[in-house]
Amino acid sequence: MQNSDGPAPNSPAGPARSRGRPRAFDREAALAQAMRLFWTKGYEATSVADLTAAMGIGAPSLYAAFGCKEALYVEALGHYGQSYEGLVWAGFTAAPTAREAIAALLFDSAAALTGCRADIPHGCMVALAAVDGEAHPALCDRLRTARGTTLERLTARLARGVAEGELPAGLDGHSLARFIQTVQGGMSLLARDGVGRAELEAVAEVALQGVEARIRQACEAEAAPAGAAL
Amino acid sequence: MQNSDGPAPNSPAGPARSRGRPRAFDREAALAQAMRLFWTKGYEATSVADLTAAMGIGAPSLYAAFGCKEALYVEALGHYGQSYEGLVWAGFTAAPTAREAIAALLFDSAAALTGCRADIPHGCMVALAAVDGEAHPALCDRLRTARGTTLERLTARLARGVAEGELPAGLDGHSLARFIQTVQGGMSLLARDGVGRAELEAVAEVALQGVEARIRQACEAEAAPAGAAL
DNA sequence: GCCTTTATATATCGAACGATGCAGAATTCA
């Protein structure tokens, strides 16, 4: 599981280190094109011919630069995260309270997933990625891991909210995090089918009411005298 | 584009109208196998070699019986609906109130999508289907339509609840239906990643609290004197 | 009339089709 075994074919950093005599093609731009193709068509449905056409290079150049189709997909995933993760998570990270963080996440998702923040395909590349687990277990694992980070961030933020006294101690943060994750994932499915930002924001509002109701319920359970019910 | 040019290989109805000389293979069982393969691997990633191996027939038999891979997928979708739609929608249809219908839908989904009701792959075949829209627009349209029926049923049921006096007239049924659709879709994504029934049921509980809060909000807005705010 | 034989029709499969898949060797160019 070492990460340093990549091909590292040319300049490790920098936009266009033109030491090589013939100017190399724009690796970053090509990667962006590949990402877009994988995003819209999926891994299996995207052929190397599609990729080379979109990237403007020949197949050997692709293999020299990225190794193989699977490695290119992994790099495209990384590019996706670096380029667009902020659209969805910046507000979440910056929010002072857990409530506001969750609200920011859902509303920013409604905007980003419908292409309102940038000229990008609709829906999350990671959530909607459907690669055959039998044929490409490595990709499948990586995607599952990527999807798991959403849950981790949510549970961590809710736990912090509890620690800071914003949320009641009895709150079931895990279930709440799963709920948010579910709603955000469902948003990707709807966005892929063309549902717009306004409708997704309405969905976010209902979801936030559910979150608030669950928090209030936990507050009341905490405030109530112990052993009142049963 | 005539539809009557199909081979119409055997009996149009009835189990085994043995006018045809050799006994044909079990069409229903073969279709079930194909459905399962398409379900787990997706359309593009499932090859006819995979299909013939799982169905236990040769490729020419497949083409004689189903026409082509795309038509087989459409038939598999129909088989999916006939076989498993009831697992998710029976309780919804039978419920006396809209609230109970929605609760039944979400809890039955939590069970069915995690394979607790039958030995089936996890997640909804329709929701998770990712076929390339460029290469197969017909399949894409059919899937979008299938996904749309969920929304229609939900909006219709909520409208009925309003008509019967169960729900307030000012309720935004469309947004609420979109919310339920979102949660159910998100459940499929989680189920595909291995999340179990109990966790999905916890998600359903939070979602239902959101629904209830939204209904209560509409009730209060209705009961309040007109023009109170603003 | 009962049984056998023939004829027919269809389902099946092995083999192969052209097209396309991913990948690489040899080559050209700066």
Place this chain on the structure above:
DNA sequence: TGAATTCTGCATCGTTCGATATATAAAGGC
């Protein structure tokens, strides 16, 4: 010398053709 390209290899894709096998419907023998 290093990078990109043309050309090619080999496998697999979805699909179809020809031949085989089989079970009924009709024809023939007693």
